[in-house]
Amino acid sequence: xxxxxxxxxxxxxxxxxxxxxxxxxxxxxxxxxxxxxxxxxxxxxxxxxxxxxxxxxxxxxxx
Amino acid sequence: xxxxxxxxxxxxxxxxxxxxxxxxxxxxxxxxxxxxxxxxxxxxxxxxxxxxxxxxxxxxxxxxxxxxxxxxxxxxxxxxxxxxxxxxxxxxxxxxxxxxxxxxxxxxxxxxxxxxxxxxxxxxxxxxxxxxxxx
Numbered sequence: 001x002x003x004x005x006x007x008x009x010x011x012x013x014x015x016x017x018x019x020x021x022x023x024x025x026x027x028x029x030x031x032x033x034x035x036x037x038x039x040x041x042x043x044x045x046x047x048x049x050x051x052x053x054x055x056x057x058x059x060x061x062x063x
Numbered sequence: 064x065x066x067x068x069x070x071x072x073x074x075x076x077x078x079x080x081x082x083x084x085x086x087x088x089x090x091x092x093x094x095x096x097x098x099x100x101x102x103x104x105x106x107x108x109x110x111x112x113x114x115x116x117x118x119x120x121x122x123x124x125x126x127x128x129x130x131x132x133x134x135x136x137x138x139x140x141x142x143x144x145x146x147x148x149x150x151x152x153x154x155x156x157x158x159x160x161x162x163x164x165x166x167x168x169x170x171x172x173x174x175x176x177x178x179x180x181x182x183x184x185x186x187x188x189x190x191x192x193x194x195x196x197x198x
Binding site: 003004006007010028031032035036038045046049050053054057061063 | 067068071072074075078079081082083085086087088089090092093094
């Protein structure tokens, strides 16, 4: 992905675009999955909690 | 063009860091929430079979733990050290004295204390590793 495309997606995500947010989730899936583990196993509830937390807070990120 | 590129890269790095922190905080919150959800049972509600009633029972439970075992091995290795080194380690780790204070008390240089500490810890590590392999 080109940097300018990332910029556009991030901007849209911070403005509330669900599609852009989905792209961000895809892009950062390895990081999200890594942190969603408890005792070496993926915890789906924790993953959902993290995704919701990101969705609720992404508008606070200043570009 | 280069400045724009730098800005985009910086933005991505900044967002990645921000996201890492957001995820970390979310995980902490989640763990705290689930931790408080854990059911607690009062001691009175425990079935009798789960209650260690006698002191001997408690002793039996705790005497077989790895922790005690490790401690015993460490103690064995410790007594094999020369008296002077035992004394220095005790002063350092039990009495929590500074090497300079110990040097004054033992009438030697601080460097000597450091050397003795290094040698003693090295010896302890070797002893513990040796006994560990033998199991």
